[in-house]
Amino acid sequence: MPIVTLTSDFGLDSHYTAVIKGALQKRVEETHIVDISHRVRKFDAVEAAFILRSVYHEFPDGSIHLICVRSADTQESPHRLVRLDGHYFIGADTGIFRLLSEKQPDGVFDFSGLNLDVSAPTFPEREVFVPAAAHLARGGREDLIGRSIGELKEAQPRRLSFEDDTLVGHVVYIDDYGNVITNISRTAFEEFGRGRPFEIQLRTSRMSIRKVSEHYGDVEVGKEVAVFNFAGLLEIAMNNHSVPGDRGGADALLGLKRDQVVRIQFDSGNLL
The missing domain is CATH 2.40.30.90 (Bacterial fluorinating enzyme like)
Structure with missing residues (x-):
């Protein structure tokens, strides 16, 4: 059974989490969805990265992790699928992917291959991330989601x-x-x-x-x-x-x- 995790700043009282879960299970009924945290500080990608970095390796290889913080698709933070350390991460490239591990990613893909009929999604977690996660959960190939690219946005983590x-x-x-x-x-x-x-x-x-x-x-x-x-x-x-x-x-x-x-x-x- 494919595992999909959710990390967001939605809070505990928001219905947005239920929307994502319902949309995902409608596409892949047997998906096991795990809430990592929905109490990330608003728009705080650094905090989201710390939480996810601390726990993702506890999940089986092949797990799919949705990062639902600062998810708008912009020129500065485009949507990406990242294969890293045996796991998949889906989110906006705010620099968060570089904060997840010291390891280099095994693959970075954009979302051009999804052919979504959405010109300007106001809820990208549902309209973009869920279809991408469902594709992977069904065993789909990364290169059918989008073209492989070689770059991720750099981040400047606090160093000793x-x-x-x-x-x-x-x-x-x-x-x-x-x-x-x-x-x-x-x-x-x-x-x-x-x-x-x-x-x-x-x-x-x-x-x-x-x-x-x-x-x-x-x-x-x-x-x-x-x-x-x-x-x-x-x-x-x-x-x-x-x-x-x-x-x-x-x-x-x-x-x-x-x-x-x-x-x-x-x-x-x-x-x-």
């Missing part, structure tokens, strides 16, 4: 930097618990730190963490904790604590926001 004995990263995502996820990977932390004592510096010099724990519960309830999450990224959280009515947690209590700098200062000596 290194300043003497300091590893500098950024907050890239905040989940519904208020857990703050950075772009600092376990690999970068271990290779740069080499076993040295360290201090994770947050907002002010008075707010810091000097240990990476294995579990949230390794600290007292309500205390800040640093862990490496399932994706291998450094996460700052508060153990079993959230602020009612807020995304709250570490973000609210520690004053952390997306794109904010997170520094890890390592001791200049004591190399292992």
Whole structure:
């Protein structure tokens, strides 16, 4: 059974998600549709890319992923089908495809071959993405969707930097618990730190963490904790604590926001 996933900024109360699901299953009845998230911040392709990058590899090869964020077909962001890492991704090329993986795509296709009778679709997710996904779900070839092209729009993701004995990263995502996820990977932390004592510096010099724990519960309830999450990224959280009515947690209590700098200062000596 073909798998199609949906990632969008539609929200939870919108009927747009149901429209896409109905239109897809009308074309391919046996399709298994999975909601990844419909709570991406409005028009935020970077957040959509982070979410999809974190989960797509959990799905079987051949899965089809619809990216329903900033989906308008424009000269700056044309519709594309991208085959990457054994998966298919359909969306507007806002630069999002370059943020999904460090790997190079195996194929990039435009949509000229679909011959859609739509001059200016106001709902491209239904009128363009669904027919393309249905074609793939039925076992159709990519080159019948459109011609193969060699280019994707470049993107400028936040990258780690290194300043003497300091590893500098950024907050890239905040989940519904208020857990703050950075772009600092376990690999970068271990290779740069080499076993040295360290201090994770947050907002002010008075707010810091000097240990990476294995579990949230390794600290007292309500205390800040640093862990490496399932994706291998450094996460700052508060153990079993959230602020009612807020995304709250570490973000609210520690004053952390997306794109904010997170520094890890390592001791200049004591190399292992």
